[in-house]
Amino acid sequence: MSEPSRPGPVGVVLAVDPDRFTEVVEALRRAGLTVTGEQPVVGTLSGTVAEDRVEALRAVDGVDAVDRERTVRLPPPDAPVQ
Known part of the structure; x- marks a missing residue:
């Protein structure tokens, strides 16, 4: 039996x-x-940080903000306008 997978960083x-x-x-x-x-x-x-440690980062004295990185994907330049 395998262990449940842990979310990545x-x-x-x-x-x-x-x-x-x-x-x-x-x-x-x-x-x-x-x-x-x-x-x-x-x-x-x-x-990077484990998902379950994000709140611990916010609690560190001197931290003003913690934001998750986001990926934005744009269509190629020759794609039709949507």
């Missing part, structure tokens, strides 16, 4: 306090975030 984009960027990023890593990009001057970063 989800992409997230976070806004954090730029004055405490390094400290907040370390706390996010401890909360389960795998950082994939950092923009310390503007206080944003991106990463």
